[in-house]
Amino acid sequence: MIVIDSVEKIFNQDTPQEFQALRDINLEIESGETIILSGVSGSGKSTLLSIIASLDRPTSGKVMVDGDLISKLPDYHASKYRAERVGFIFQHFNLLESLNVEENILAPLITSDIELPRAKEMVKRAMRVASIEHKSKSQIRELSGGEKQRCAIARALVREPNLIICDEPTANLDRENSIKFIEIVKTLKQEDRTIIIATHDPLFKSLDFESRVIEMEDGTIIDYE
Amino acid sequence: MIKNSTFLHFLTILIFKERVRHIGVVAISIVIISLLTSVLSLSSSIERTLQSALDRQPDFIISRVQRGVTVNTPIDWIDKISQIDGISDINPRVYGRYEFEPKGKSFLIIGVDFFDEINKRDLKELLDEVNLKEFFSKDSMIIGDGVREFMSEHFYDNSFSFKTPNGKFRDVRVYKTLPKETNLISNDMIIMPIELAQEIFGMGEGEISDISFNVINNSEWDTILTKIYLLFYDVRVTTRDEISKGYSSLYNYKGGLFLILYIITIITFMLILYQRYSMVLSSERRDIGVLRAIGWSIKDVLRLKFYETLIIIFISFILGVVISYIYVFIFDAPILSQIFLGDENIKNMVSFRPVVEFGTLSSIFLLYTIPLLASVLIPVWRVAVTSPKEAML
Numbered sequence A: 001m002i003v004i005d006s007v008e009k010i011f012n013q014d015t016p017q018e019f020q021a022l023r024d025i026n027l028e029i030e031s032g033e034t035i036i037l038s039g040v041s042g043s044g045k046s047t048l049l050s051i052i053a054s055l056d057r058p059t060s061g062k063v064m065v066d067g068d069l070i071s072k073l074p075d076y077h078a079s080k081y082r083a084e085r086v087g088f089i090f091q092h093f094n095l096l097e098s099l100n101v102e103e104n105i106l107a108p109l110i111t112s113d114i115e116l117p118r119a120k121e122m123v124k125r126a127m128r129v130a131s132i133e134h135k136s137k138s139q140i141r142e143l144s145g146g147e148k149q150r151c152a153i154a155r156a157l158v159r160e161p162n163l164i165i166c167d168e169p170t171a172n173l174d175r176e177n178s179i180k181f182i183e184i185v186k187t188l189k190q191e192d193r194t195i196i197i198a199t200h201d202p203l204f205k206s207l208d209f210e211s212r213v214i215e216m217e218d219g220t221i222i223d224y225e
Numbered sequence B: 001m002i003k004n005s006t007f008l009h010f011l012t013i014l015i016f017k018e019r020v021r022h023i024g025v026v027a028i029s030i031v032i033i034s035l036l037t038s039v040l041s042l043s044s045s046i047e048r049t050l051q052s053a054l055d056r057q058p059d060f061i062i063s064r065v066q067r068g069v070t071v072n073t074p075i076d077w078i079d080k081i082s083q084i085d086g087i088s089d090i091n092p093r094v095y096g097r098y099e100f101e102p103k104g105k106s107f108l109i110i111g112v113d114f115f116d117e118i119n120k121r122d123l124k125e126l127l128d129e130v131n132l133k134e135f136f137s138k139d140s141m142i143i144g145d146g147v148r149e150f151m152s153e154h155f156y157d158n159s160f161s162f163k164t165p166n167g168k169f170r171d172v173r174v175y176k177t178l179p180k181e182t183n184l185i186s187n188d189m190i191i192m193p194i195e196l197a198q199e200i201f202g203m204g205e206g207e208i209s210d211i212s213f214n215v216i217n218n219s220e221w222d223t224i225l226t227k228i229y230l231l232f233y234d235v236r237v238t239t240r241d242e243i244s245k246g247y248s249s250l251y252n253y254k255g256g257l258f259l260i261l262y263i264i265t266i267i268t269f270m271l272i273l274y275q276r277y278s279m280v281l282s283s284e285r286r287d288i289g290v291l292r293a294i295g296w297s298i299k300d301v302l303r304l305k306f307y308e309t310l311i312i313i314f315i316s317f318i319l320g321v322v323i324s325y326i327y328v329f330i331f332d333a334p335i336l337s338q339i340f341l342g343d344e345n346i347k348n349m350v351s352f353r354p355v356v357e358f359g360t361l362s363s364i365f366l367l368y369t370i371p372l373l374a375s376v377l378i379p380v381w382r383v384a385v386t387s388p389k390e391a392m393l
Helices: A045-052 A075-085 A101-109 A116-129 A145-157 A175-190 A202-206 B005-017 B019-054 B077-082 B117-122 B124-128 B132-137 B145-153 B180-186 B194-200 B218-231 B240-251 B254-293 B298-330 B336-341 B358-384 B388-392
Strands: A002-011 A019-029 A034-038 A060-065 A086-089 A163-167 A194-199 A212-217 A220-224 B060-066 B069-071 B087-100 B105-112 B140-143 B159-163 B169-177 B189-193 B210-215 B235-239
Touching (some): A002 A045, A019 A220, A045 A060, A045 A194, A101 A116, A116 B005, A145 A175, A163 A175, B019 B180, B019 B240, B019 B336, B060 B077, B077 B218, B087 B194, B105 B194, B145 B169, B145 B180, B210 B218, B218 B235, B235 B240, B254 B298, B254 B358, B254 B388
Parallel strands (some): A034 A194, A034 A212, A163 A194, B105 B189
Antiparallel strands (some): A002 A019, A002 A060, B060 B069, B060 B235, B140 B189, B159 B169
């Protein structure tokens, strides 16, 4: 369960460029729940995701994940949390261009104590789930947008995290690939993982599986479904 | 420490995939390391050879001084010195430089008493191969390799005509050439009977260049010196320590060159550091941000870069050292040997005695490793500590 309690985020605090991205966010997300964070660009969706993924810290308030306070973790523990418990899918995929698909998916396992044969098995499994197995040896620059997306999904899933966070996952995809992505999300949902998706893609408003839409505007939650 | 096989696998992949980017650093590193190693190996080899020559030097050398200039020493000084208790191995020496005026070159002529026990000991290896009867039957000389080269260039293959100070020419036959391995000391050397050397230098029979002797009991050195100064008023005494210092100032380039090379190395690394900064600000900065975002800690990123750089350093170091040893000890360090030994007189084709100094190699390794690691890890650390989101932008 994720508990977000009175979270605020101010960028460039006490400078002329000061900007408040989040204002008094309070939210509870049950384990296995699928959340669609909706809202226009600049509404604070990505900032909220970053805080839940411990990529950023709130200016005030706290975030608890399964009872652990993750909003004030020191670097080592924050990294460990991201590596073991969170799978993050970025809007721009953020893949390592110098490596091929398989090597990109292997990257999150390097910091673990998992030996190579087991790691390779895990990579294969993640590629199978994301339907990118056939491109395992391809270089990133050779992939289409949809394939890059599936590579990013496999990388997010390789350590089998319970929490999947997706930031505008279909923003760079065509309709066909967006639907494929939703199918993958549906599979993950069936595996009882908690999924949080920030998007303004209307496709997510009519999902054929149970999800909760949360509308954000100007750094605040304006509507719960 | 390398965590496991997965880490090692990933490290190997990264190095291989980014090999083009590493080539520049490896190439610069090889040049710097091989240059440093060549200079230090050369200087160590020269130092060792000279040290072995120095070990054979007498404890004291005395010569006559007039008007502040060393002049010929009367041979009867030997009788006077031999009266002093504690002195042994007294030996007259005749030597000097013979100027080959037309070319502005000179040879070092050493007159040797071949029947003297001390000389025999010093020249043991050589004298074992010399048939003394044949050697003395005609006026003969033993010459260094550089002298042989020079003479044959000027059509003196088997003998040479020395011009004495009274204008007469003295033909001396070449009996033997000294081995090339001794070139460092003997390149411009001519060894001949002491009487012949006296004649070529125009010295009287009772005159010699100087007198060498040993004092077995080191604690008596000061007492002996006092007695020498009481015996002669126009004497200059040179001790073995002074000879050693003379050698050091002549050949100990090590300190100076090492310092210069160190400065060059540091400047190069500063440039690499600067270049590294620029690179980190672009694609590498983004990659570090991605790794951080997918769960790598700052320590994990630094560990990866540390081992990556260390492997590059090892490859560069091994290649640099191997190249330098081939250059110095197989090809006899062309150009560099001339800088060290000078070729303003007779060209010296030295074969250097192979020397491996682990202390020196370790110093080069550290001198190289620490700045390079710093030049990589500091910028990487600066990126790693920023927010992964910012780094990925």
